[in-house]
Amino acid sequence: MSALPLRIAFVSLITLSFALTQTRPSLDGVTGKWYKGNLHTHTLNSDGDSSPLEVATWYREHGYQFLALTDHNVFTDPTGLNGILAAREKFVLIPAEELTDSYAKRPIHINGLNLTKEVQPQHGNSVSETIQRDIDLIRAAGGLPSLNHPNFHWAISAADMAKVRNLRVFEVFNGHPTVNNVGGGGSPSLEEMWDVLLTGGQQVYGIAVDDAHVFKQTGQEFSNPGRGWVVVRAESLTPGNIVKAIEDGRFYASSGVQLIEVVTSANEYRIEIKERPQEKFTTYFIGAGGKVLDKTYETIATYKYKGGEKYVRARVESSFGVTAWTQPVFR
């Protein structure tokens, strides 16, 4: 039997599963639906300009399905708000906090996602020890730690992060205007730092967030909402399932590019991009050392593994000036 009928059968199966339902097994056996959310936002409980209800309502009305209110060293219990705003499979608030610590005037901010209780800074004798102690506390409180904006005040280097255990998530994009996402002046970008960690064997995933503080004025100089988010493939819309999917790397991060599907199999890494009128794309598949393994302009971007890749991840750049980052697959 030739390979051709097999391939046709394979393609038809995928097309059919697209048509029938949104909940479908992908080629890697992962099931679930896609949910959009923001994991970093402030309210009047710290230095935001709007109440928790106003902030959550903004996200609910702008097409998001989940949100974490992450005030500085304040745990905003979302139970009451969920009683007002949550709706099955439509919207939910994740209990969270931005653990706000420092070492030698360097800000060390770590979000605790799906926390069971408030946590307070643990401090330490170095940047990495401070991060470690805060991460350990967040884990002990049932939360998923996410290291925020490493280049804010140029506080945290890849070498600092490389010393930390149990760090699974960090911000590769933060929408605040002064967090230095792209590096500069000889300091690496967050994406370059990510590749240093991945090349060193640290299995870290990259999220995009708003870090929104300002909802009542709009402008480039303000930390407004709607600039960075994640789209997560989870079994259902509960805080536990969303956070579990993030810890497992079943999501992509975006500053504006929408993806239809991300599929990884034994042979390939495939990304299907949702195109808008006039929009063009360049997708880079990236491996160890930040090396570009391949580049494509197609809206179905496929990388066939050649063998020997330590990991493969992708960056999808849009002609509109926005980006999506998909998560590393370790080979």
Ligand SMILES: [Zn+2]
């Ligand atoms: Zn912060």
Ligand SMILES: [Zn+2]
């Ligand atoms: Zn923040």
